[in-house]
Amino acid sequence: MPSFGADMQDGTLSQWLVSTGDRVARNDVIAIIETQKGAIDLEVFTSGIVSKLLVAAGERVAVGTPIALIDDGVITDSVATEEPPRPAVPVAQPIPESATQACLTRPSIVPPAPGQGRVRATPLARRLAAEQAVDLSAIKGSGPAGEILARDMLPAATAPAGTPPMDIPAMRHAISAAMSRSKREIPHYYLEQTINLQRAANWLAEYNQDKAPEDRLVLNALLHLAVARALQKSPELNGFYQQGQFVAAEEIHLGTAIAIRGGGLITPAIINADQLDLDEMMKQLLDLSYRVRNGGLRSSEMSLGSVTLSSMGDRGAEKVFGVIYPPQVAIIGLGTPELRPWVNDGKIEPGLLVSATLAADHRVSDGRQGARFLNHLNKILQKPERL
């Protein structure tokens, strides 16, 4: 059972998508794991043949417990001829260092392929199915893409109204553990800069004017891309503090905080966020917000985030000062943009202003470096056409 984040202690194997004897390739989704953060698609870290499933569907096991054996064929012929059956490699080692490392160093940038034999169901529907010992593949889903919804699992009368689609108490516990550790161990420092988004907003309105709804961009996509690009020049904010030292991440996997209706929060990563263009960023955000609700988040997205962005969107508070998600070393906060007076060339004019904040780990960077990041972000946002 791999870890999908510093705060994960165990997971329930909710569904196997492979059987003994199946050939799997690295990054294939082989199982669905139910965690405090909902149902996550487990990607396999190696290629080979599934030789044994060690954990049955419905079983809850601790992080580090082997869940399956995969024969990856890494045995020389001379050895193989002398030894009886080939030893198989556990999917997750009891000491998960190597498995976790393999996961961490091999990000999946393959977009999820829908309908690959996987039963689409919301996390709540999965939970209900597990409780009722119902085989999900036998249920016909009533969701827009045929996915199984909670209501398909229960007669309407007994369906718990307004039940959040995830295990909220467990999620609260996980957030509590990670955030307590952060505030205990990480000496945060905080900076704030007000950024005028008027140019970006004007540019966006013009861009969207003649577009069909599905091709439109929202301001948040532009902000996400600007943050990712600005991080290119601030490697001291992008990486991990582990075993008493900082290791810069080679790529920018931007965790994005997505609130869950009914409480809770999830921060899946946008893989190689700075390499995307605006349309791709928009698609990623749409896709992520859909999958947070409906299941299908991938294990790589849950474990690879190298820095986090908490953006309030257009319905939040004016400012947000984040708490760093360990072992990351920075979190960027963007408040809700508001139309406010702005002084330009000695004149007061209206401007769409946003508060951009940085909470960073003082063991790794200092205020001056942090300020440089915020200034750079401002510069990028003044030239939206270059994004």
Next chain:
Amino acid sequence: MKAQEIREILKQELGAIAPEVDLDTLDGEEDLRDEMDIDSMDFLRLTVALGKRLNTQIPDEDQGRITTFDSLLSYLIKRSGE
């Protein structure tokens, strides 16, 4: 298309985006996004879905005018009658 049909389609699409919200208790005059706790991505998805179902396109500049369930419904009825 009849107003009642459009109302049903709107409820179906809202239900697809936020299945856990009880649409019968929704206050039609309150801000829809606050009532349903849906974000700008959800709302864009709703716009796309409604456009497809009703064979119409909701222009970007109209988004600000359709903030409540009631105003969205009458907007859609008017638009599909055009």
